Amino acid sequence: MGQLDFHYNYLADGDAASHTNGMMRFFAYNIIDSISFKSAQIWHRKAATAMSITLSLGLYSMNGSTLSIANSGSLTYTNAAFATSQILAFKNSSVAQNITPGTWYFGVLASLSSITRISFEGFSINPTNDFPGPFIGGIMTVSTAALPATYATSDLDLAGNEAVFTPKIILTA
């Protein structure tokens, strides 16, 4: 199989979802060809107030129904209020990880101190029931201060707009 330089999970504009302090959401991501993963970018929608936030992004694999962390990154972002979406980049400064084709999972955690919520751009369908198949996305029901090393998907909220919201993300080599 080939090697990708980049891969992303969206083709059009979408919606936005709020993310509060200590909230952690997971979403599934199909990697269709290998990628030497060094960086990731997500979209932060407009903000009405100045902020200083720390975002953590975890790459997870699945064993049975338990997510296990395979890599992680974080960034601290400080900015005045802004009216248009901003791209936030987790830039690698060490060794890249080659991700092989398959279904992977990302976890996004926000630590907020100067504001109560931020908004990510992404997309969602608003299901009233849990997805009747393998895990595709969910949100923790308790706050956390750090990316968990492992997490049981059975402990996640799997229904509703918030639970299955998927942030736009670009992966790059």
Add this chain to the structure above:
Amino acid sequence: MMNVGGGFSSPVGTNSSSSGANPQIMFVENFPGHLVNNTVVVSDGILSVHAVNIPVSISLSRAVFMVSYANTTTGRSHTFHWGLYSMNAGTLSLKNSASVQYTLANGVNGNVWVSMSVSAGENIAPGDWYFAFNRASSSGNANGAIYGNSSINPGGAIPGGFIMGRMTVSTGAMPASINTTALDITGSDAIRQPYVIITA
């Protein structure tokens, strides 16, 4: 604006849900879910079929779609059918199928995932495949609202071969074969694609 720090730590192993010579993925959408532009009406007994690129092998177990209803006042029962087809010289041949009889209770309001288990699980290799979808109403409203896409309205055939269309005669379960030259392939009604996710 200041974006400080943000490196990735050293990888913790190279675990994956799939590795080795035959990678697998856990789910495949017929099109990205965020391109669902509306609910589409699946006319009673009229089968629609469309091309889907499956990029990596998947151990097929079920097909999932989403019904959307607003404040139902009467129970509605439908039988939904899904089929996986391969193409050879303009003829689609059935490879696998699934169906479910689904009843929506009174007062339901919202979007509901519905699951259909395939007749026999099997590994599906990467390549061009075709999803077919059909519905038969047993009671209640004659039309079923399914999340899907009908955002284009083609006035002519798609150059290069069959991509999407629908039958012009009613059918129930998935036919063993479908002649694509007999399908209606123009108009937004012909190219409606219900949103389907197949899973391991």
